[in-house]
Amino acid sequence: MVEQVKLAEHIIVVGAGIGGLTAALGLAKQGFTVVVLEQAPELSEVGAGLQLSPNAVKVLQAFGVADAIEPHCFTPQRACIRDHRSGRHYLDMPLGREMVKRYGAQYWHIHRADLHQELVRACQQHGVDIQLNQRVMGYRNEKDHVKVLLEKQTLRTDLLIGADGVHSQIRELMLGAQAPIFTGQVAWRGTVPIANIKGASVQPNATVWAGPHQHMVTYYLRGGEFVNFIAVEEQASWRYESWREEGDTEVLRSKFHGWHPEVTAVLDGCESTFLWALNGRPVLPTWHDDRVVLLGDACHPMLPFMAQGAAMAIEDAFVLSGTLEKYDYEYAFMKYEKLRKPRATAVQKQSRDNASLYHMHGGWQGRLKLEALGVASKYANGIIQSKLDSIYGHDVTALRL
Numbered sequence: 415m416v417e418q419v420k421l422a423e424h425i426i427v428v429g430a431g432i433g434g435l436t437a438a439l440g441l442a443k444q445g446f447t448v449v450v451l452e453q454a455p456e457l458s459e460v461g462a463g464l465q466l467s468p469n470a471v472k473v474l475q476a477f478g479v480a481d482a483i484e485p486h487c488f489t490p491q492r493a494c495i496r497d498h499r500s501g502r503h504y505l506d507m508p509l510g511r512e513m514v515k516r517y518g519a520q521y522w523h524i525h526r527a528d529l530h531q532e533l534v535r536a537c538q539q540h541g542v543d544i545q546l547n548q549r550v551m552g553y554r555n556e557k558d559h560v561k562v563l564l565e566k567q568t569l570r571t572d573l574l575i576g577a578d579g580v581h582s583q584i585r586e587l588m589l590g591a592q593a594p595i596f597t598g599q600v601a602w603r604g605t606v607p608i609a610n611i612k613g614a615s616v617q618p619n620a621t622v623w624a625g626p627h628q629h630m631v632t633y634y635l636r637g638g639e640f641v642n643f644i645a646v647e648e649q650a651s652w653r654y655e656s657w658r659e660e661g662d663t664e665v666l667r668s669k670f671h672g673w674h675p676e677v678t679a680v681l682d683g684c685e686s687t688f689l690w691a692l693n694g695r696p697v698l699p700t701w702h703d704d705r706v707v708l709l710g711d712a713c714h715p716m717l718p719f720m721a722q723g724a725a726m727a728i729e730d731a732f733v734l735s736g737t738l739e740k741y742d743y744e745y746a747f748m749k750y751e752k753l754r755k756p757r758a759t760a761v762q763k764q765s766r767d768n769a770s771l772y773h774m775h776g777g778w779q780g781r782l783k784l785e786a787l788g789v790a791s792k793y794a795n796g797i798i799q800s801k802l803d804s805i806y807g808h809d810v811t812a813l814r815l
């Protein structure tokens with residue numbers, strides 16, 4: 415028997431990921447009554463790290479959660495691109511204090527579970543009702559509300575936000591089923607206790623190790639307790655059912671055999687790893703359908719090669735909650751998409767471009783591009799800085815919404 419539940423005027427967010435929770439927090443702070451429906455039986459995040467650049471940190475500051483998050487963070491000193499074997503620096507840029515000086519906010523590394531936990535806490539402090547084991551199956555726009563269809567009940571709400579990730583059900587209902595496009599890249603991820611890392615000392619930086627058709631990213635988490643790694647390789651196809659699989663650490667080590675000692679020391683210390691298929695989607699024709707709107711990976715999944723996917727979801731959350739506070743939902747959704755789509759699309763493109771740079775595509779030409787980047791960083795730093803300014807210097811909290 416399907417039970418019909420009538421709710422008071424409010425907003426339902428589908429998905430308690432980083433995007434959904436940040437949106438819920440922003441909306442609750444604006445005075446909306448917010449319910450978050452999460453399909454998982456418990457609140458948790460994958461055991462992996464996240465780079466949070468100043469553009470995202472500014473939103474966390476504006477929403478009043480940055481102070482709670484900061485003690486969990488590691489502040490990297492430099493951003494480097496290094497050769498996979500020799501370790502030579504192609505690029506070496508200051509982060510740390512330089513970020514605060516240039517952009518007015520920190521660049522942080524954080525364990526995803528720590529960020530998630532602080533967002534949950536802040537949401538609960540602001541009265542957000544987070545419900546678990548609630549898988550949303552569908553929605554229906556009615557004249558003055560939306561019906562949200564779950565397995566055993568139907569909820570009624572004013573507005574629905576689909577923050578349900580790259581495999582979004584809400585997007586599928588809005589725009590039709592379309593399988594994600596496998597980008598030909600898979601990512602192995604893991605966090606390695608520092609005590610397991612022998613024979614090499616890992617620099618306190620955000621380091622990309624560039625190699626032919628592969629790259630690896632290393633950085634510290636939790637005050638230097640762990641090193642987080644993301645090891646990416648090109649693969650013609652994804653041969654598993656699921657888009658996330660437990661990986662074999664021996665296979666992983668063999669793939670990066672002969673790389674720089676800092677890389678192999680991290681992988682030698684790795685006890686478990688997961689493999690991700692990196693999927694993309696074409697730019698969507700629209701992000702909203704009457705009273706329903708998409709946010710985060712649901713509308714703009716991207717390769718992680720600019721470390722901006724969660725940052726974009728966090729920026730979305732600020733703009734969406736801000737426009738909904740000021741305008742009726744139709745105008746707010748239109749303005750939100752107008753402000754966010756060009757930005758997210760540009761960052762998607764830059765992330766794709768970085769894949770070819772990090773993987774030295776084109777043989778010697780690929781190497782030459784990395785060399786040129788090194789030269790530019792020494793003698794024409796303005797070119798690189800202006801690219802980074804467009805990402806890190808974008809301040810949604812200063813927008814006139």
Ligand SMILES: Cc1cc2nc3c(=O)[nH]c(=O)nc-3n(C[C@H](O)[C@H](O)[C@H](O)COP(=O)(O)OP(=O)(O)OC[C@H]3O[C@@H](n4cnc5c(N)ncnc54)[C@H](O)[C@@H]3O)c2cc1C
Nearest residue numbers: 429431432433453465550578579710711721722723724725
């Ligand atoms: C290897 C890798 C490294 C990355 N590194 C970075 C980085 O350093 N910095 C950065 O900014 N980004 C990074 N990203 C990207 C970032 O992880 C994502 O962009 C971000 O997590 C997206 O958040 P989201 O809230 O939109 O979606 P998700 O985190 O996917 O959350 C979606 C939530 O919705 C729930 N859900 C799904 N369907 C339903 C349903 N039908 N009903 C109810 N609930 C549902 C899910 O269970 C989940 O909790 C990385 C990504 C990868 C793969």
